[in-house]
Amino acid sequence: MSLSPRFIALILALLISLITTTFLAFVEGVDRSMLFVVAIACFVSSFFLVLYTIDIIVFREVNKMYRTIHKLKMKDFNMVPRKRLIRESNPLKTLNDEIFVYVTKKQKEIDELKKLELFRREFLADVSHEFKTPIFAAQGFIHTLLDGAMEDENVRERFLKKAARNLDSLDVLVKDLLVLSQMETGDIKMNIEAVDILQLSLNIFGRLENIAEDRNVTLKVKPDDLSEVWVKADQDRMQQVMLxxxxxxxKYGNDGGKVIVHFNSGKKYVEISVRDNGPGIPPEHLTRIFERFYRVDKSRSKERGGTGLGLAIVKHIINAHGTKIAVMSKPDKGTTFTFKLEKVFQGAHPENEESLTSQASL
Known part of the structure; x- marks a missing residue:
């Protein structure tokens, strides 16, 4: 129950007046008129004295809190104005509620900063490790040649090729980091146009045909009767996503498995999913696979190659298209990545892209 200073003063004044007049009633020579005068005098004086005392105490405490808050320079503190606060039925409770809300908000920000700090440390450690591996490898091969192995033509050619491969890996890593950084800062713009996502996927099948044949993996598009699937997207970036x-x-599916790209056309959007029937991703890793340099099985990932930045870049590209990418996976049953793109409606000529092209900042 919220009690106002006036109500408290009224109750106390009545009690003081009642107690005083009760005691005086037992005194000889005191008549009713005198009791009435004493009761009124006690009530009035007690009421104003208690009310003044409570107001002074509340006012002083509220002022102290205000001075403390202003010293802390809480710009985002949504506080009730002081004059209105004093008129509240229980200003101290109101102020306490405001402070509690603010403290809760700040605690969340502190927790978020701690997470970011942990992420920063992990990121620096991962970057250092990723750079160290190709640099040390190339450095070792080159120093071996300089120490005398250069005279042997076979050794020289083999070591130079290995050093070149490691430097190429380092170059890819730097480029991926640069792209990811530009996307996060909004320096890269999305050139949205009409894109045949089906033909784009078939082209990627052709590019990856050798890798698929080495692992005896079958590449399919479903439904089988599709001839084209037009969506609004940045063609180069969407090619990077699908690739x-x-x-x-x-790479991470089973030998002799299947990779299926499925298109599900809705009223406004086309849902695109890439599914394999590989070993799947353990549940504890699903929430982190889009983090930079995060690998489910680091030793296996190193064998397959890659910078560990691919899915992080994919996530940023999909987000830049105004949608999100989702992943579902079950152990030994495969993994499915799914996202949606806005559909180009029939009747819109794909070659007339002036109405579709727009610049979308990340």
Missing amino acids: NLIENAI
Whole structure:
């Protein structure tokens, strides 16, 4: 129950007046008129004295809190104005509620900063490790040649090729980091146009045909009777998305498995999914696979190659298209990546892209 200063003063004044007049009633020579005067005098004086005392105490405490808050420079503190606060039925409770809300908000921000700090440390450690591996390898090969192995033509050629491969890996890593950084800062713009996502996927099948044949993986598009699937997207970036998802499905799926790109056309959007029937991803890893350098099985990932930034880049590209990517996976049953793109409706000529092209910042 919320009690106002006036109500408290009224109750106390009545009690003081009642107690005083009760005691005086037992005193000889005191008549009713005198009791009435004493009761009124006690009530009035007690009421104003208690009310003034409570107001002074509340006012002083509220002022102290205000001074403390202003010293802390809480710009985002949504506080009730002081004059209105004093008129509240219980200003101290109101102020306490405001402070509690603010403290809760700040605690969440502190927790988020701690998470970001942990992420920063992990990221620096991962970057250092990823750079160290190709640099040390190339450095070892080159120093071996300089120490005398250069005279042997076979050794020289073999070591130079190995050093070149490691430097190429380092170059890819730097480029991926640069792309990811530009996407996060909004420096890269999305050139949205009409894209045949079906033909784009078939082209990627052709590019990855050798890798698929090495692992005896079958590449399919479903439904089988589709001839074209037009969506609004940045063609180069969407090609990067599909290449990464399909290549991952081939590399991390089972030998002799299947990779299926499925298109489900709705009223406004086309749902695209890339599915494999590989070993799947354990549930504890699903929430982190889009983090930079995060690998489910680090030793296996190293064998398959890659920078560990592919899915992080995929997530940013999909987000830049105004949608999100989802992943579902079950152990030994495969993994499915799914996202939606806005549909190009029939009747819109794909070559007339002036109405579709727009610049979308990340």
